[in-house]
Amino acid sequence: MGALGIAGLYMAWNIGANDLANAMGTVVGTGVLSIRKVIFLAALFEFLGAVFFGRRVTETLAKGIVPIDRSGELDFALPSHTLAFGMLAAILAAGFWVTFATLYSLPVSTSHASVGGILGFGLALAFRGVIPYSLIHWDVLIRIGASWLFSPLLGAIFGYGLFLLIRTLILYRSEADVEKYFANLLIITACYLSFAHGSNDVAGAIGPLSVALRGLGLLRGEEIPAWLFMLGGLGMIFGLSSWGYRVIETVGSKITELTPSRGFAAQFATASVVLLHSYISIPISTTHILVGSVIGVGLAGGLSAVDLSVIWKIIFSWIVTVPVAALTSALLFLGFLEGFWV
Amino acid sequence: MTGKYVRSVIEVFGRPPFLPLEEHSKKALLATEKLNAALKAYFAKEPSLEVVERLGAEINGLEQEADYIKQQIRTGLSSSVKIPLDPKLLLDFLTEQDCIVNGARNAVYWMKLREYGTPGGLPPLSLEIRKGFLKLGAKVSKSIETYHSLIKKLYRLVATSFSKPQLKATFALVPEVYRLEQEVDILESKLMKLIFKEEQNLHGAGVKHLTELVELIGELADRASKAADTLQTMVIRR
Numbered sequence: 001m002g003a004l005g006i007a008g009l010y011m012a013w014n015i016g017a018n019d020l021a022n023a024m025g026t027v028v029g030t031g032v033l034s035i036r037k038v039i040f041l042a043a044l045f046e047f048l049g050a051v052f053f054g055r056r057v058t059e060t061l062a063k064g065i066v067p068i069d070r071s072g073e074l075d076f077a078l079p080s081h082t083l084a085f086g087m088l089a090a091i092l093a094a095g096f097w098v099t100f101a102t103l104y105s106l107p108v109s110t111s112h113a114s115v116g117g118i119l120g121f122g123l124a125l126a127f128r129g130v131i132p133y134s135l136i137h138w139d140v141l142i143r144i145g146a147s148w149l150f151s152p153l154l155g156a157i158f159g160y161g162l163f164l165l166i167r168t169l170i171l172y173r174s175e176a177d178v179e180k181y182f183a184n185l186l187i188i189t190a191c192y193l194s195f196a197h198g199s200n201d202v203a204g205a206i207g208p209l210s211v212a213l214r215g216l217g218l219l220r221g222e223e224i225p226a227w228l229f230m231l232g233g234l235g236m237i238f239g240l241s242s243w244g245y246r247v248i249e250t251v252g253s254k255i256t257e258l259t260p261s262r263g264f265a266a267q268f269a270t271a272s273v274v275l276l277h278s279y280i281s282i283p284i285s286t287t288h289i290l291v292g293s294v295i296g297v298g299l300a301g302g303l304s305a306v307d308l309s310v311i312w313k314i315i316f317s318w319i320v321t322v323p324v325a326a327l328t329s330a331l332l333f334l335g336f337l338e339g340f341w342v
Numbered sequence: 343m344t345g346k347y348v349r350s351v352i353e354v355f356g357r358p359p360f361l362p363l364e365e366h367s368k369k370a371l372l373a374t375e376k377l378n379a380a381l382k383a384y385f386a387k388e389p390s391l392e393v394v395e396r397l398g399a400e401i402n403g404l405e406q407e408a409d410y411i412k413q414q415i416r417t418g419l420s421s422s423v424k425i426p427l428d429p430k431l432l433l434d435f436l437t438e439q440d441c442i443v444n445g446a447r448n449a450v451y452w453m454k455l456r457e458y459g460t461p462g463g464l465p466p467l468s469l470e471i472r473k474g475f476l477k478l479g480a481k482v483s484k485s486i487e488t489y490h491s492l493i494k495k496l497y498r499l500v501a502t503s504f505s506k507p508q509l510k511a512t513f514a515l516v517p518e519v520y521r522l523e524q525e526v527d528i529l530e531s532k533l534m535k536l537i538f539k540e541e542q543n544l545h546g547a548g549v550k551h552l553t554e555l556v557e558l559i560g561e562l563a564d565r566a567s568k569a570a571d572t573l574q575t576m577v578i579r580r
Binding site: 017018019022025026101102103105106107108167171172173174243246247250251254255257258259287290291294295298299301302303304305306307308309310313 | 346347348349350351352353354355356357358359360418420422423424425426500501502503504505506507580
């Protein structure tokens with residue numbers, strides 16, 4: 001139970017410290033808000049997003065990939081703590097990979113790693129003959145995989161279109177400096193982006209945790225309780241405030257040419273695409289969508305230079321993350337079973 | 343391993359070439375100002391070769407700094423980096439701009455090959471010729487100064503995504519650079535005539551030295567004009 005709590009908190013910390021901080025770094029980069037104000041706003045809206053709109057994606061991670069909710073119908077000849085071990089393995093595998101990749105500055109996604117971790121648990125169950133392979137929700141996995149491919153593209157298209165509109169209708173004609181008007185809008189989009197991020201990314205921390213708690217008999221009823229979302233939200237805020245400010249500082253100080261109008265277009269596009277995916281219950285990477293949106297704004301003439309080589313790194317992280325997290329999770333889970341299930 | 347626990351989106355922001363271009367243009371301006379100062383020392387009533395030497399060394403330093411910036415700009419423009427202007431035209435433009443610094447260095451080098459009016463040197467030059475060179479130097483300096491003002495507007499132009507008012511303000515300076523280049527041409531032509539007029543006193547080598555020097559100094563304004571032209575094309579064809 002303690003290990004589960006620590007692993008869940010670590011994932012939440014990681015999401016807040018890096019993913020949310022990256023998104024907020026672009027706000028600081030525009031020079032509109034100070035780091036302290038950004039952290040305050042992001043913490044508030046991240047929490048609200050996690051608590052009030054985080055349920056759909058969390059349900060997908062908890063029950064959408066491995067049919068855990070149908071355990072009664074299955075040949076679950078396993079003790080009650082099997083689910084807890086499985087989810088502990090999934091969180092640890094995702095956490096290990098995210099930590100390793102972050103140390104090497106790879107743009108990996110915690111959502112991708114969580115999906116991989118849970119899939120690994122499902123595959124290990126199938127390997128042990130507990131469930132047939134066909135019972136893993138491959139259709140959901142395909143939908144998730146397709147979204148990982150299309151969501152950054154959608155961010156790019158939206159960012160491109162939005163900035164083209166801003167440029168043609170406002171910037172091209174303006175005599176005076178209009179950026180100050182976008183500065184106010186940017187504060188709103190920063191809140192919007194934090195809310196959207198909270199709604200999608202909280203799942204990576206508490207999705208597996210909720211399953212584990214249910215497996216241990218500590219959660220009753222169909223629905224995941226609100227206090228668990230609050231816990232996830234608080235974990236991400238902890239990550240943001242304890243380490244995220246360094247990431248915000250790094251990102252913010254290096255992005256010097258993102259003016260409020262460009263920042264607005266990129267963030268609005270990112271937040272909208274992320275929220276759309278939260279609505280359709282798909283876990284995606286906010287960072288990858290943000291990269292897509294920035295590229296879109298850049299290609300619409302909003303940035304002096306965009307480096308498309310980052311796309312290859314993202315594709316590499318897509319290809320590597322799921323198999324690595326899945327394999328690690330499966331091995332950990334089987335190891336736990338060998339050690340504890342006698 | 344970076345050792346920093348950071349996954350960031352920074353890499354998507356490429357290294358924009360526009361501020362370094364401005365910095366490079368600043369080197370060209372400084373080199374031209376130093377060339378102008380060197381001309382004043384060389385064509386003074388009592389010439390000072392020491393001053394010319396010192397300024398020549400300073401121009402060499404500026405040329406090296408400009409080369410470094412040029413390399414930085416080139417390496418930042420890999421095929422994966424997308425900028426709002428044609429990178430090929432931008433590099434052509436950079437080459438022209440680079441020729442201004444190189445031209446200043448070449449002019450000082452050529453100047454130092456002969457000494458007029460110094461103890462143990464050749465007889466002093468006529469006042470008309472000396473004045474002609476000083477006028478030419480001042481006009482070239484003015485031309486590069488105007489060119490640098492144009493380049494300073496480029497960053498703002500890109501930052502505002504080529505807004506109409508910024509485009510107008512930038513393009514308004516281009517004819518000014520052309521006009522100054524034409525004035526430099528006129529001064530060059532007058533000075534050439536003056537040099538050939540004094541062929542008897544200067545002898546063949548003197549004429550060759552001074553006419554070549556006129557060409558080298560005048561070329562700086564030509565390069566600025568060509569660079570301004572490329573810049574305009576680059577912005578129009580974006």
